[in-house]
Amino acid sequence: MFREMSPSFTDTHASTLPRVARVLVASVITAGGAALLLATLRTDKAPPELAVLVSEQLATSGVENPVTAVLLNFRSYDTLLEIAVLLIVAIAMQPHASSQPRIVAPSTNNESATNLVLTSLLRWLIPLSVLVGGYLLWTGAYAPGGAFQAGAVLAAAGVALALTERYQFGWQSAGAQWLISAGLAIFIATGIVSGMVTGTFLQYPVTYAATLILVVEIAATVSIAAILLQLFTRLARADVTSPHTSGASS
Amino acid sequence: MTPDIIYSGAGMVVFAMGLYGVIASAHILRKLVAINIMGIGVFMLLIATAHHDTLIDPVPHAMVLTGIVVAVAGTALCLWLAVVIRGLEHDAASHPSQ
Amino acid sequence: MNNSLFGTPLLPLAVVIPLIAAIVSLLLTSPRARSITGIGFATLLLFALAPWLWHTPGADLPTSVRYALGGWGAPLGIDLHLDGFATVLLLSTAALVLVLSIYSAFYFAGQSQAARFWPLWWMLVAGLNGVFLAADAFNVYVLLEIIGLASVALVALAGTREACTAALRYALVGLLGSLCYLLGVALLYRHYGTLDFAQLADLAQADPLTWAALALVTAGLLLKTALLPLHFWLPSAHANAPAPVSAVLSALVVKASFYLIARYWLDILSPAVTDLGSMLLGLLGAVAVIWGCVAAFRAHRLKLLVAYSTVAQLGYLFLLFPLAASGTDTHMALEAVVYFIVAHALAKAAMFLAAGNILRACGHDDIARLRGVAGQQPASLFIFAIAGVSLIGLPPSGGFIAKWLLLNTAISSGQWWWAVVVLCGGLLAALYIFKVLNLAFVRVDLPSGQIPQPVSAPTHAGMTLCAFALAIGAVALGFSAEWLVTLLDAGSSVTTFSQGAGT
Structure with a gap:
């Protein structure tokens, strides 16, 4: 039933499977799902021992928000690898050609600067987004928020800029490479330096934990914002170009 | 207990619907949306797992946040490949000699 | 939390060195500097792991070692875990990565x-090492995504439409597999309240929810390991990737998910494993052996033939489960399969590099048009033949010892029918290997005016040497059986999690 699974691009409604096979797949999934549901509902949830452990150790984590404590201290290895996942996709989507602007900063293209409403709205929206992003980053230590949320808001500001078609981003400039890799690089550097002090990789000294987490989060926010914005602009600008010529169109 | 049953059960139903969508639909965008729906099903189950009578377990919340980022990355890569393939097909169509 | 134990302070380096290498190669702008640092980091990685190589003869090694990242310790934090099984795979990875980096x-x-190859390459290595050291169910999910997405991006580097289509399909299958795995992990966490492998191994029991979780975890990982009915994505992805990427995909990437299946079935969730399930996995493996060989024989392209051969060779690995289920011979079965993994990794990497050299030199790898190619490419054909000897399992080679160990285990556990599969697989492998060699060594009397096609891209002597080194390694493995077995025994067996390793 998986045999083909080759994606098609033409017909949005067609199915690769004949009707009989679809009914078969549907019934197998329904039966499996029902069995799973039954097994789950008949088994009790484990007592929240881990949650108790988190709240006991929260005071030594450097932050007050338990989710941030888990993400950036208790299970920081996962978060480090998660930033690596984002970086992989950013690298994969980079254009080849080097005949590009040497700057990361958006370069202006005055010809399409016609939409007055959009541009004046952006004058308010962009500073506000930066403010909200900064707030989310800071508040992550105490309440819901944090690096990913802040990065997503900042990236959204960049997307709004890109949508005006007045700005272009030079993603293969050296500056862009530093921006997208800063999050992972600083995370690892923090882990190694604190490891030299405490003897264990990623173990933060309790007194400096809050500062170190903030440093890691700022770097992660910048990189996440840059990567998400890059993913968007590469997809939006790619249109119909092969990987060998796509560098010229971005 | 009842809200837990509703949320966990709904999460699994959503997962199953996504799984059917991935297998049965042909278009790449439909497959991608279906995969993301599967992911949402798992996240619902995790959120339901996090809820206890006396306290909230932050570990599944952290897992969901990590899972969302990974899902974004995977979706972006698939979309990018789809765009590249379209481009190559376009090239092949405009230069039939190749 | 025995961080003072031998070797442990360096344990995170296995993941950290490749990550740093990825960042450095991303920031470097000169292509030459990128290649040189690539080789440099590969050497560094091997030397960082080398202590385990040198200390194996002594019996003072701990059976398993844990490292508490962040100093928290499981279940609050994430642990790394190293035993004999993981050591063998880490060392094979480091050695292969060095040779493939030079290539x-x-x-x-x-x-x-090249600008995108090196950072992606190092990310993939980080993911592989991470999986071999992992001791946390959710951590494995993130690592699987690193491996999956980096592999997809590396396949797409070839830039052709076939490669990109294969990469997209690979990406969809990879995401599907990861989500099945993640649902299984979510159920395990709900049931047992922990993500740590050692704790799960202590708590696991045979009940419906654990069966469901095991089924989901296994289904997800089988998709990534490409066991027979789920293998449909592998041949096109492995055959269309650039040569060094094909080599690492077949030699290591599929083994990483197999390693996890072995961990879950023999150790972490072993109480929930049933004989029926083990038998089913073994049966699928047996069908994969036969069917993969037939498909390889019928393949039209050389790299596709090698890729189908991977489907067949992966089948042998799954004989582990019925053989280990007999109880008495678990250790013997594991030894045979680990030996098989290393032997196949070396031989298959050598074979893909040789095929890549032929493809580059001739401009195609259409088997029918490779008639008499040995005249132009004697070195590559020689390497192909040596690697083939190991894949078939002829003495003296690593493949021979691996199959001999498998046969021994099958017979001593009274399951002789698996021995028949192993023997048939060897014969069928001989068929497709000799089909290629036969064609290639045919003397072609070219009619005048029909000179052999001009060489489209010269292959550097270094590329041939790398492939040769791997092929020699595959044969030499047959003479150093003792060394590998000792290394594996350092961890006594796969079941180190449930032996109270978590204390």
Whole structure:
């Protein structure tokens, strides 16, 4: 039933499977799902021992928000690898050609600067987004928020800029490479330096934990914002170009 | 207990619907949306797992946040490949000699 | 939390060194500097792991070692875990990565893909090492995504429409597999309240929810390991990737998910494993052996033939489960399969590099048109033949010892029918290997005016040497059986999690 699974691009409604096979797949999934549901509902949830452990150790984590404590201290290895996942996709989507602007900063293209409403709205929206992003980053230590949320808001500001078609981003400039890799690089550097002090990789000294987490989060926010914005602009600008010529169109 | 049953059960139903969508639909965008729906099903189950009578377990919340980022990355890569393939097909169509 | 134990302070380096290498190669702008640092980091990685190589003869090694990242310790934090099984795979990875890095430096010389190849390559290595050291169920999910997405991006580097289509399909299958795995992990966490492998191994029991979780975890990982009915994505992805990428995909990437299946079935969730399930996995493996060989024999392209051969060879690995289920011979079965993994990794990497050299030299790898190619490419054909000897399992080679160990285990556990599968698989492998060699060594009397096609891209002598080194390694493994077994025994067996390793 998986045999083909080759994606098609033409017909949005067609199915690769004949009707009989679809009914078969549907019934197998329904039966499996029902069995799973039954097994789950008949088994009790484990007592929240881990949650108790988190709240006991929260005071030594450097932050007050338990989710941030888990993400950036208790299970920081996962978060480090998660930033690596984002970086992989950013690298994969980079254009080849080097005949590009040497700057990361958006370069202006005055010809399409016609939409007055959009541009004046952006004058308010962009500073506000930066403010909200900064707030989310800071508040992550105490309440819901944090690096990913802040990065997503900042990236959204960049997307709004890109949508005006007045700005272009030079993603293969050296500056862009530093921006997208800063999050992972600083995370690892923090882990190694604190490891030299405490003897264990990623173990933060309790007194400096809050500062170190903030440093890691700022770097992660910048990189996440840059990567998400890059993913968007590469997809939006790619249109119909092969990987060998796509560098010229971005 | 009842809200837990509703949320966990709904999460699994959503997962199953996504799984059917991935297998049965042909278009790449439909497959991608279906995969993301599967992911949402798992996240619902995790959120339901996090809820206890006396306290909230932050570990599944952290897992969901990590899972969302990974899902974004995977979706972006698939979309990018789809765009590249379209481009190559376009090239092949405009230069039939190749 | 025995961080003072031998070797442990360096344990995170296995993941950290490749990550740093990825960042450095991303920031470097000169292609030459990128290749040189690539080889440099590969050497560094091997030397960081080398203590385990040198200390094996002594019996003072701990059976398993844990490292508490962040100093928290499981279940609050994430642990790393190292035992004999993981050591063998880590060392094979480091050795292969060094040779393949040198090969890649020549292969990608002067090509624009090199700028993306090196960072992605190092990310993939970080993911592989991470999986071999993992001791946390959710951590494995993130690592699987690193491996999956980096592999997809590396396949797409080839830039052709076939490669990109294969990569997209690979990506969809990979995401599907990861989500099945993640649902299984979510159920395990709900049931047992922990993500740590050692704790799960202590708590696990045979009940419906654990069966469901095991089924989901296994289904997800089988998709990534490409066991027979789920293998449909592998041949096109492995055959269309650039040569060093094909080599690492077949040699290591599929083994990483197999390693996890072995962990879950023999150790972490072993109480929930039933004989029926083990038998089913073994049966699928047996069908994969036969069917993969037939498909390889019928393949039209050389790299596709090698890729189908991977489907067949992966089948042998799954004989582990019925053989280990008999109880008495678990250790023996594991020894045979680990030996098989290393032997196949070396031979298959050598074979893909040789095929890549032929493809580059001739401009195609259409088997029918490779008639008499040995005259132009004697070195590559020689390497192909040596690697083939190990894949078939002829003495003296690593493949021979691996199959001999498998046969022994099958007979001593009274399951002789698996021995028949192993023997048939060897015969069928001989068929497709000799089909290629037969064609290639045919003397072609070219009619005048029909000179052999001009060499489209010269292969550097370094590329041939790398492939040769791997092929020699595959044969030499047959003479150093003792060494590998000792290394494996350092961890006594796969079941180190449930033996109270978590204390």
